[in-house]
Amino acid sequence: MTTTINKSFHLDHPVDQVWNNLTDPNKIVVCVPGAHLTEQVDENNYKGGVELKFGPVKAKYDGMVTFLERDVATKKMVLNGKGNDSKGKGNAEMTMNGQLTEKDGGTDINVSMEVNISGMLAQFGSRLINDVSNQIFDQFINNFKAQLSGGEVDNTLSAGSLVGGVIKGIFGKK
Amino acid sequence: MNKQITVTVNGTQQTLEVEPRTLLVHMIREILNLTGTHIGCDTTSCGACTILMDDKSVKSCTVLAVQANGKSITTIEGVSTEGAMNPLQEGFKENHGLHCGFCTPGMIMRATELLVNNPNPTEDEIRWGISGNLCRCTGYNNIVKAILYASAKMRGVPTASTEPEFV
């Protein structure tokens, strides 16, 4: 089960600040709902996990977060997170491609996220995966923005931010 | 922690100890040894586990035994005395409404409530009325015919021929 999501948006923050947050493991990971880091393996590899809860459904993945690319010159980054279901019922992998471009003092951000789920959740929960990934991604972006503006980052998977995301989704299409 | 429940099954009141997660169908089959109620899918899709709870047809694979506390349960074993057949059972036999017999008890329990709510259903109403029960053998034609037969019999009007109709 693979699902890909692309989002583009503009931030007024200068490109270097956005780049620093986007490529700083401790800053970016806290923006991912339910995610946490446990230890740094080396410069590019970190151990961590993600815990998700949707109504009665819970999923917990432990694994690795890896920066595959952090090119400060082209402002392009690729982040990969791989995890196994804590109950051995499957695994999940997420690859995020980030591209920043400077735009009238601010930053144009182009992010794509590819989520791949295997095992139990793909077998019985395939209906969830796309919507859930969208929800996580929307909240990630909101958290990321909040962080840049120095706001509090809500790392638990809250629905509130989704509404924002969805409304954007709707009116974005007009 | 186990729960004590009191259920009336096919007219007999019983008090049982069950785990909260015990499914009603397992209580019926494994504890009460009433094996006429079957399990076919686990996802409320097939209806083989259909029984009556307080005279409403429900899928006992998706009801907890504890939910039946204080209620009355009717299974296929309770719809008639052995040897005798009620109009539905007779309708299924006379019209060849069963092949392997696995879905049959669920079909009959569902049809029982269907005919209470709608004593004189059209063929289309019957098909929608049993849309929660899967049969893999019969192609449904003769199940519909069997229920129409029972409906006529219960209303005291002449039943249609039970011979196969060929074009």
Add this chain to the structure above:
Amino acid sequence: MKRKEDVRFLHGKGHYVDDIKLPGMLYMDIVRSPYAYAKIKKIDIEAALKVPGVVTVVTGKDLEKYNLHWMPTLMSDTQMVLPTDTVMYQSQEVAAVIATSRYAARDGREAVKVEYEPMKPLMDPYKSLEPGSPVLRTDKPNKKDNHIWHWEAGDKEKTEKVFASADVVVKQEMYIPRIHVVSIETCGCVADYDKVNNHLTMYMTTQAPHAIRTVIALVAGHVGLTEEKIRVVSPDIGGGFGGKVPVYPGYVIAIAVSFLTGVPVKWIEDRSENLQADSFARDYHITAEMAGTKEGKILATRFKVLCDHGYTDAAANPSKFPTGLFSIATGSYDYDTAYMEADAVYTNKPPGGVAYRCSFRVTEAVHAIERITDRFALEIGKDPAKVRMENFIKKEDFPWKSPTGWIYDSGDYHAGLKKVMEVVGYDALRKEQAEKRAKGELMGIGLSTFTEIVGAGPSKDFDILGIKMFDSAEIRVHPTGKAIARFGTKSQGQGHETTYAQIIAEVLGIPAENIQVEEGDTDTAPYGLGTYASRSTPTAGAAAAVAAKKLVDKARKIAAYLLEVSEDDLEWEPGKFSVKGAPEKTKTIQEIVFAAYTNHPQGMEAGFEATHYYDPPNLTFPSGAYICIVDIDKETGGIHVRRFVAIDDCGNIINPMIVQGQVHGGLTQGIAPAMYEELIYDDDGNMLNGTLMDYLVPTAVESPKWETGHTVTPSPHHPIGAKGVGESPTVGAPPAIANAIIDALSPYGIKHLDIPITPYKVWKALKEKGAI
């Protein structure tokens, strides 16, 4: 006659495997792989063993000690019982948890921790064949690719010549998707090994108990479970359709555990396990070609097939027929040139290749020929009914030798098509269609005029693991003239208890009510190959008739003795002998049977029993002419089957009610793959519809009100002229439905859609062609 078996089912007194409860019985649940292809790094059972009620956990390493971790398949390939290092498909068995209750076993399953190293699975059979693809069966020494076997039939050169010179050639790729039988009862067993007497009783959901007993002996003989120590009991079976022919790992694990513990072990799979791991059907990628004249004469056909078998070839076919009876694909049409070839390939899907209510791949064959015939008709702009009428094999030309070598026993194809066209009012429908098309409305009329091939089979060609495909009947008439008859077959709803009794009654004149039919216990029934491929009436039914005739011969001797006349002076009518010229001097069969025990001629063997193992001289070739009418909602692609009329010819009919019931059921299992069912996998090998919420078995609402009828063309070589019918409709319906839908869409240049044809597919096709 109404069915004898119904009463117990109607009172909930049917006796299915899951109804069996033995003292001290343990329950088994199976840990399955979440991955389609992965190395097993570690199986940690510690936590599971701590779960209250869990007795033990069995892994491949445990079975390996007894060399029980692999087993042979019916096609002489090998299949894992439990893996020792690699899993080859999602939901493959990885370990078995044994516990004192169903619930504890399930909790234990949850507690088993398995570490996998997932690998990229091969899900596409074409990719799997490509050079450089990873070799899946590394267990096979010097296996260099994923190719399993190659098969051909017909005359390649001759076919190429005819195609080269033909004025019309049509070609169509078609995929017959992987589907699942979904008998409402899943599979399961209770293995009961008695250590003291070294005896195994195996209660299981099987269509072929005797063959299974032999297979168990082959698998477990080396640990002392030899065939005389094995009793296989197949109680009431909640539908089979081919899915209960194979030996599944769960059965073998249960036997192994019972053998080791000396305690009975029950294993009942749930629906998702059944859908995700049990044998699939179909999964044939077919390229069909037809050559003909522009006037509409069929000259030749050519078929190329790629068969996706999953990780092992566990198909249920006669040994010499890797593609089953696919070579019937030349169809009901009179031409003498055909060539077909097939290649089988390994992928990371579950193994299988079972019937789905079909005689060994005949459904794939019939879909190919009936679809390509319609493509041909469309190409030359001629009515598909006309094309069929003009190409049918003529009644007087039977027995007829097909281009692939089959000898069709009998048929009257023109009569069948004529009848179905009259019943639906074909010409009026074509007029209505023309009017609707003028208004832009979509209406389709689809035909299927097929020839089936059933009743496997003659011992010169047909065997399973070397055992010839005869079947058997044993009739024992008690002194009071009541009988018990036992068979090597096993009903899963076909009504054998009634039909067999009627066959014997017809020959012997003993009322069918007084004939008890028994099947499914290998300790009591004569050896037989079981019930599948519509073979029961053609083989065991014939055996019953022949055995009964043997008894009539014995009865004649006794009657002559009792009436003090010579045998030649006796006249037989079912039920009694009378003396020629003195009709008042008679002996009823009951009197004769009584004498067989109380007053039989000196020197004659006492008792009144006969057994016959029937080896059919040929297969039987049922046929059918079906018409389906559909209306399509252009905006949504919604498909409404307005009418479906099926005219079958299964030779002489023993019980019209049962035959019609079989046809109804077969038709619903025909519309299922045509419009609803398909096992769907993603590229990572996840099965995406592993429950009945997403694997769409038709309900009474999707299933139309079937209209059925028949023509009767007896089989000349069958003792009672019967042909077998259980599967014809499943075979014949899908192309009729597909042809109807394509017929409706053809004005927009749509020439083919693969089944299942869903509203979504129809809408997409219309969209592509700019029709909406």
Add this chain to the structure above:
Amino acid sequence: MIAASFEYDAPSTLEEAIGLLQQHGEDAKILSGGHSLIPMMKLRLASPERVIDINGIPGLSYIREEGGVLKIGAVTRESELEHSELLKKKFPIFADVTKLIADPQVRNMGTIGGNLAHGDAANDHPAAMLALRATVIATGPGGKRSIPIDEFFLGFYTTALEQTEILTEIQIPVPSKGTGSAYHKLERKVGDYATAGTAVQLTINDKGICTTIGIGLTNVNPIPLRATRSEQALLNKPLTDENIAAAAQMASEDCNPSADLRGDVEYKRAMVAVLVKRMIKKAIERAK
């Protein structure tokens, strides 16, 4: 399939039930009809530690009209809605909806409250409630509060209900005459989740102008969706084919469906347009 072990309570009063929710928080789930929760538990996608069965609480099952408001108790079974004479007369849309929910046995257990509180955009009532502009009554430690349906659905399986609240009632304004409503969903087979579904309620005055309209969409968005632009496009306008077609087009643009086994995004958007058009026309028929 067998669920993991859990503790079970069957409170006999609402207060008791809410107390249990306060006590056990996150780990407790409310059991109403159970036909969404129990299958998830059997698949072990969900493993709540405690299940609180509210079926034994009296006074949560009713369908009545009070002061121009239709009030439905949360534990009212789908089959009761299906056969209610009051609803047949004033809200034909309920018969449309309930007939298409799962199957008769499931409807004998399933409740309207559970159907909404589950927060699943694939369920059928949410779209209907959007069309009917319903209000959800939640009861918690602080008593009752009203939640407009537009503020109820927050995310996938996520609603505005607090952990300690229970959905107890649904309130629907009884529409003036000249109002019609209709619901339909496309499904792969009977009892399936919608490929796409549309609920419409509208009022037409004697001049043929649309004076109220509500349009809700099923399973074509992460959360149940109101087709706001479509409503605006028709409000206070004559319901001409052109206007209806334009509104249908907007709905298909504004929804945000996911591709799944039922079809791709393009197909689902197209089906939304078809259904919005057809349900508006059906509602107009019924308004007459």
